[in-house]
Amino acid sequence: MDPLFLANSYFRRRRFDDCVELCNKVLQKNPYEQAFWYLKARALTEQVYVDEVDYDEEGIAEMLMDDNAIAKVARPGTSFNKPTTSSGGPSPSVRPTTQSGRPLSGFLRPGTQGGRPGTMEQAIRTPRTAHTARPVTSASGRYVRLGTASMLSQPDGPFINVARLNLSKYASRPNLSKVLFEYLFHHENDIRSALELAALTTEACQFKDWWWKVQLGKCYYRLGLLREAEKQFKSALNMIDMVDTFLYLAKVYVRLDQPQKALEVFNKGIEVFPGESTLLTGIARIYEGINDLTSAVKYYKSVLHHDNTHVEAIACIATNHFYSDQPEIALRFFRRLLQMGVYNTQLFNNLGLCCFYAQQYDMTLNCFERALQLASDEEMDDVWYNLGHVALGIGDMTVAYQCFKLSLTSNNNHAESYNNLGVLELRKANNEQARAFFQSAASLGSHMYEPHYNFSVLAEKSGDLHSSYVSVNKALTSFTDHIESRNLLSQLKEHFAAL
Template sequence: MEVEYRILNLFKSKQYDECIKLCSVALQNRSDQMIEFLQMRAMTIQTKIAGNGYEEVEYYPQQDDDYVSTAVAKTPRAGTSFLRESKTAQQFKKTASAATATAKSRGYTKTGRARSARSALHTASRASRAATALAGGAPFSAATPLSLRFMSKDDKLFSPASKTLFEYVYYCEGDVRKAMDIAFQAQKVNDTTDWWWNFSLARCYYVLGMYRNTEDCLRNALKQNKHIAIYLRLVAMYVSLNQPLSALDICKQGLSVFHEYTPLTLEQARVHDQMGNTTLALKEYRRVALEDPSNTEAIANIAMFNFYNDQPEIALRYYRRLLATNIPGSEIYNNLGLCCLYCNQWDLILPCFRQALYFSTNTENKSDIWFNLAHVALSTGDMALARRCLQVSLAINSEHSGSRRALYALDVKTSRVRKV
């Protein structure tokens, strides 16, 4: 009894690593369904946390339209598609020379078009959006619980055990088809009024790219229960199908049930941003910031909008708030340095960029920061220092196009001055 108590205590206190190890030791000499159940739950929760907090919308997932039956039209009507370059993205690229480190255009995985201004701050982006349904993918190991797979359908613990088994197979093993088999078998035994199984089948269909089946299951689940996860999954599906108007309609339906719910408002702002409706997107980001004052993405987008709207003083206030509420990073300090530059706060420019270089972890960020330092040097009229900063930027990353063009422009200007 002491081992079971220790396992349960570790699980309740969220010490999942120790809980899994103790479960493996306890299952070596005996078979206990309760211990296996806790081991499955602990492994599933760990995989969920490693993959994502909640399954967010992924814009433009990689897929081959030639083999997908649900591919969208190549020439959609104006204002009804993401597949175009928005005005904000065009303005964004024009001003990229002043803030390349944080306002740099990055290509979409599918279309190669520039991202909109939403991706200006790396700390506000959802860069770690892992495919949680395929996060595991590991085969059966010696410690994999097996006895729950052979539980009788007449057992009173079959329903909760089947849900646990489904999530374990879906998240830890990454076998979507096997998870679908478990869901079908559970639906035959259980009452079909449980919305969770329709939602789980929709997740499986979504991973497999079967969007029509996904929509049917989600609509059925929505009739059974108005749950926030169903609305978020519907938004993800319509975004993947390049139907932003349908995604916005789902957001409005969800907000009519869950008033001022931050994730739905945030998705609504992202959709508007991707469509190029900067004013509407900013309005939604402000609503998110009012409901959740510590939301990094909303604050970063508001700050960036003010920066490119020739209001660096207001943007500086928002970036200082990000610095106070988040872990320090090179992107935030780089933005602070640029805001100080345009606010003429010369005593804070170099300390901010020094901190940005200190926190930078990859060559691309360092190259961008040195490029911005060259812009600071040009603002003071020091051509030699600007040249050295550009040379350092190219030495760190030889493929930095902005530094190469700026260095070429400096060489041309210097040669003309010498001729005169």
């Protein structure tokens, strides 16, 4: 069979390894075989290809050292930075928050986990304790890993020696330049060279190719030159409307911490592409980010209207129903996910909780059992923690105590479990023990208000008014409108005034 045909066929069947091997053979004989060179480059790129749109990982360094946002303290609802100041979101006492102080979402995606830490130490320590593997910078981390992994598989050195490439030669050959660019961008992760190639090529085609403008924008975005990226994306949009370009442009604004502008971009996109689910999801995510859950759910619903197998939308709506006290409806959404073939711990865990709160007790434990079977070590703690909740719900304190303990055995840093253990100890009147639990919970989960408040109550009872005052203030910083904390604070102030 003709080797080119075969290689092409391998490529189309996504058997990239075979394809590369075949290309290697031909290229060894004749290194100037363009068709094989092209195919090999594409195959290598496809192996490591990640869609740039859904790919947003802010590294520790960016998070800590970059100041892309214009407004330090924006008006509530206009910034991702301080979501809790927005009114209209659910109360943290009903819907728990993540570390960033944002209500728990139904879908874990990059960039939703972290709030901006205050110091370098905090920033570095957080990824160790929490279950996030935040890369050092977005330029290192996964990008570098992708770039280097492929080199190992080639014993006779890299396929293309980037340093020795004459980029301006490739710039004038449109058939090769695109594939070379993608190779440099995705496989080699050499953004600088990719940028140079893109710049040369746009010039060669007299700035008339929108595709190259988008690629330039992607490079600038990766390099952190957001304003340049914005310019390129806008100029590309002037030439032709593309869903991708809208998404990229919105990403730039998200990075600049300008949710309203990002929404504007999405809405413009929707005018051109009505019902495009990626754009609608983008809008919903932004509303979720600025804590406007009502609008977020509205948009998730319209996503489902256009694409009824959208996992993210289903999960988010389900979570929202669950936390707005409608576990039966949430259950239906989760079951839909199950029908669609999602089969993992998290889902069963959620199903179990829904069943419990919807009073379908027969299913509850079955679901949790399934969840425990599927759980890996990292996920085990949350399942046990939730089981503890179920036990609390049926009033079986001993089982609850054991569940929380088990949760701690699989993850020694589970702040919520510590807090709940503290409450249980308090009930048993083991004040010293409870105090220790609250303290460790507070130190591990600085975003939670519960341990602070609990500690404050305990301290107030034991007469340690000063610690009580300090803790209640901490509780109020993470949850400003917590009534009990406010009452406690005014009570303490009265005490102090009396003194």
